[in-house]
Amino acid sequence: MNLNSSRRGMAGAGTAMFLVGSLAAVSATISDYPVFGGQAVRYAVAALILLLVVRLDRTPARWPRPREWALLAALAATGLAAFNVCIVFATRDTSPATIGTVIATVPIVLAVVGPLMERRRPTLPVVLSACVVAAGAGLASGLGGASAQGLLLSLGALGGEVCFSLLAVPLLPRLGPLRVSAYSAGLAAPMLLAVGLVRDGGAVLRVPTGPELAGLGYLSVIVTTIAFLLWYDALGRLGPDRAGLFAGAIPVSAVIATVALGLDTPGPADLGGAALVAAGVVVGLRARVVPCEAAPIEPPGTAPIEFARGSA
Known part of the structure; x- marks a missing residue:
């Protein structure tokens, strides 16, 4: 992999996940606005x-x-619309800490499933690093307990977060990050509006207040437009397994955002979680990824798939 391209991918993935992590703190400014209408906007x-x-x-x-339209529709329905629906309804049955802990396992799923989609074996150091990142992200999220329904909804949000990346992988080579971001966002808006109409009726949209307008503008431009472009560009440069390591930075950046806004102060768990995430990302990015040609996947009925060992 070209060193400059790899560095650009790392910077893009880290920045994208930092911006996404600020979503929770900024969303507090639009807490009174109709949820699904706000997401559609x-x-x-x-x-x-x-x-x-x-x-x-x-x-x-x-x-x-x-x-590609079918993949884009599936991406919008799962990675954007369903993800938001699951998050909203999960908060009724469980704590944000539990939701964050479940979603924190995204790096592990991407580290295993991402390479298989690209017909190469998962790299053991990347998978182990993803486990460290997930542990750190879960610690920073606060862990927590959940009801059965809350846990299922959290798992649904996890599935949406995974689909947000994996469904984009086959689209990026031809369409590129810009078009994938534009088309998926355009398809998700009417889906969320439809959910809002069913749930809230005519109250799904209203004129926002000043702070709400600022919050919606930040979510639209920074968390969606810029973060989507950076993330999808990083996916193409790093692959879903290595880019996925940066997903663990979401709860860490959420802590930083709440501190910056004067809403809270970090505790030992936050700092320990941030340290684990940083360590996992560094080790995972140093691992040598086995290319597709060097590690073909055996067809069904032959030898079982094994982890390819990379060198740190």
Whole structure:
């Protein structure tokens, strides 16, 4: 992998997850705004910005093919719409700490499933590093307990977070980060609006107050438009397994954001979790990833898939 490209991917993934981690703190400013209507507005505004950039982009036009539209719709339905639905309803049955702990396992799932999708074996040091990152993220989230329904909804949010990355992988080589971000956000907006209409009826949208407008603007431009572009660019440069390590930074950046806004102060668990996440990311990024050609996946009925050992 080109060193400059790898460094750009690392910087992009880290920045994207830091921005996403600020979502929880900023969302407090729009807590009184209809949830699904607010999310629909967030993705609609982001899609408009991204589509405008697509229009100004000088690269050759690439209109999605039927299969790519299907993948984009699945990405929007799971990674954006369903993820938000699960998060909203999970908070009724369990604590944010539990939700954060479950979602913190994203690096492990990406470290295992991501390479298999690319027809290469998972790399043992990356998987072990992902476990360290997940432990640190869970510690920073506060762990916690959950009801059965709350746990299922948290697992649904985890599935949505995983689909947000994995469903984009086959789309990025031809469409690129810009178009994948624009089309997925554009498809998610009407999905969330439909859920909001069922749940809230005519109250799904209203004129926001000043602080709400600022919060929605931040979520639309920073957390969605910029973070999506950075994340999808990093996926193409690092692969889902190595890029996924940075997902553990979400609860850490959430702690930083709450401190910056004067809402809370970090405790020993927050600091210990941040240290584990940092250590896991550093070790995982140093691991040598076995390329597809060097580690083909045996077809069903042959030898079982084993972890490829990388060197730190």
